[in-house]
Amino acid sequence: MVVERLPFRHFAERSLAGLVAVVAAGLGFGTLLLLVRYHWNPLLHLDQSVANDLNRVVSAHPPAVKVATAISHLGGSGTLISLVVLAVVALLIRRQPRLAIYLTVTGIGALILDPSLKTLVGRVRPVVADPVAHGSGNSFPSGHALGSTIVYGMLTLVFLAVVRHRWRGWFVALAALIVVLIGLSRIALGVHFVSDVLAGWLLGVAWICVTAYAFRVWRREAGLPTPSPAEGLEPEADIAPAPAESPESTVLPHPWAKGAEILVGWTLTFGLLYVLGYLLTHVIPSGPDNAVPRWLQTFRTPTFDHLSWLGSKAGDTHAILAVSLVFCPLALALWRRWRPVLFVVLTMVGEITLFLCSAAAVGRPRPPVAQLDGQMPTSSFPSGHIAATICLWTAIAIVVTGRVRQWWRWVFIGLAIVMPIVVALSRMYRGEHHPTDALGAALLAACWISVLYWTVLREGHDVEPAPRGRVEAAPDSVPRRA
Incomplete structure (x- = not known):
């Protein structure tokens, strides 16, 4: 009772x-x-x-x-x-x-x-x-x-x-x-x-x-x-990430060793950027580099100014952060894995730190043309807008294409190609960057994403589990004849 x-x-x-x-x-x-x-x-x-x-x-x-x-x-x-x-x-x-x-x-x-x-x-x-x-x-x-x-x-x-x-x-x-x-x-x-x-x-x-x-x-x-x-309102709701027992749910195997590898990769990337920036500011003549912003300046009209402003805003901090904050929760909801989210987060954190440190170390002046955005707080090399755009959309494309087989995965590959081009042209048109600044941004993104791809996404851990009801045969098993 x-x-x-x-x-x-x-x-x-x-x-x-x-x-x-x-x-x-x-x-x-x-x-x-x-x-x-x-x-x-x-x-x-x-x-x-x-x-x-x-x-x-x-x-x-x-x-x-x-x-x-x-x-x-x-x-x-x-x-x-x-x-x-x-x-x-x-x-x-x-x-x-x-x-x-x-x-x-x-x-x-x-x-x-x-x-x-x-x-x-x-x-x-x-x-x-x-x-x-x-x-x-x-x-x-x-x-x-x-x-x-x-x-x-x-x-x-x-x-x-x-x-x-x-x-x-x-x-x-x-x-x-x-x-x-x-x-x-x-x-x-x-x-x-x-x-x-x-x-x-x-x-x-x-x-x-x-x-x-x-x-x-x-x-x-x-x-x-x-x-x-x-x-909570509905405790039995299936909204949590993959169970901790699942091998695919491991955020990062051997985190201390992986952290050391990532740190070494960051240091080497910074070293490459500094060497390239030093050559551009002290060895390589800047005349041909300055010619492109001057040439683009001849095309300035109110319409192109507005379009370039939109293209430039697509690579600024607010836009990059907004896209990241939308993609990461949706990726977690779709695949219930922390590893892709960690990959995107580390990509953007590494990009901003590499950009700030490299810009401060190199100290390259902006192109000698009228700059539509006024005086910027950082130096010209490498371009932060272009680097952030390449890193973000490339990281998203890598995550999506590794898990999606439908046709629309090509949309993200297209964005990873088109968005950096749009931002790069906009920044050079507005007089904020040289072409070699965009080259430095591409080097930053290529090196850093490669480091994270091999340390975070590879190693054979970030794979989709086999569908339910399907049993994978052991490697050494031999099929029997009926």
């Missing part, structure tokens, strides 16, 4: 705790909404006082403004929508439509709640003595606080089952810390009052609790058990 009552008692306790959380969050938000809507003076005075004090402190320290702005971007609509779309696509790849629907519905709720309540309340943004940031629209509630609470909260609930038990507390704490820092950054930048951020947090928690409970009811109606919240 005691055994039969235990599940009911646990369910009742959890339901009561969830009800208390929803009611508390809802009452807290409702109270703040009424106080702000009807201009309760003590709250308004506190909000304005905090805004003024923080503005005096933050505006006097530009690095603090940059840090707060960077943190604030983590709660922007572009970042949050991109995270949700990427997670939905990954879940659909893993054939988890129920979780994808949960993320979609919960995210749409956030998009509806924020503008609706801002229009209802109609509170203006803080007015401070020394503005350091600008926010559009009304102030209450904070869209960054509301959106980040909902998005990071629901992603935590969905992917909590992937995290090992001993790390789940840290995983939840990290998500909560990100949400708190985003809210505080909005107050520090002077674009929201304290009550705006608190309202966003409370409403976000309430919406997460409501949708999570609805998801549990959906599971119950489908005849599935209702797990503890500490297990």
Whole structure:
């Protein structure tokens, strides 16, 4: 009898705790909404006082403004929508439509709640003595606080089952810390009052609790058990990488030895770049090298200027990082292997470090032509834009063609060829690089990708497992005649 009552008692306790959380969050938000809507003076005075004090402190320290702005971007609509779309696509790849629907519905709720309540309340943004940031629209509630609470909260609930038990507390704490820092950054930048951020947090928690409970009811109606919240929304979902016992799931065999090989390869690549850069700056005449940017300058028109700007942006840090952040999660969802992701990550980390060190060591000046992008902080050799483009698209092409046999794998091979050419022509047209700078970028990419290919992807470990039901014959087995 005691055994039969235990599940009911646990369910009742959890339901009561969830009800208390929803009611508390809802009452807290409702109270703040009424106080702000009807201009309760003590709250308004506190909000304005905090805004003024923080503005005096933050505006006097530009690095603090940059840090707060960077943190604030983590709660922007572009970042949050991109995270949700990427997670939905990954879940659909893993054939988890129920979780994808949960993320979609919960995210749409956030998009509806924020503008609706801002229009209802109609509170203006803080007015401070020394503005350091600008926010559009009304102030209450904070869209960054509301959106980040909902998005990071629901992603935590969905992917909590992937995290090992001993790390789940840290995983939840990290998500909560990100949400708190985003809210505080909005107050520090002077674009929201304290009550705006608190309202966003409370409403976000309430919406997460409501949708999570609805998801549990959906599971119950489908005849599935209702797990503890500490297990995530759907613990049995097949969204984790390959099991640790699988040979293909080993991230990197003999990591210390491989790390030493990679370090040696990085050093040799840097040495080759430095030798080539030294020859270009001290031995080889620069006349023929300067002739190409001068020749391209004769074709400058407003239309070509704009097209070259687009081509140049395709190789800048933001574009390269965006493509990497999209490809790596999708590759992990498709193949459930960490090795391809590690290969791409190491490729880009090595590229940026090799570029920065080589540019600082060589110190080659830019071409003697009008530069459309103005003064650049690094030297000309090698081209960072071109090197990053070659490394990224070549690494992606290697990963895809090694695992895909369909015709569309040629799309990635084409991108690995076309994208570097477009970026190289754009950078030289804009007067930022010589042709030999592009040659240095190609040398960097060729050497570094070769190092990582032989140390990370090869060695016979990163292979697809045999299909289920298929048994490979031993090498020494001899087929028998019927």
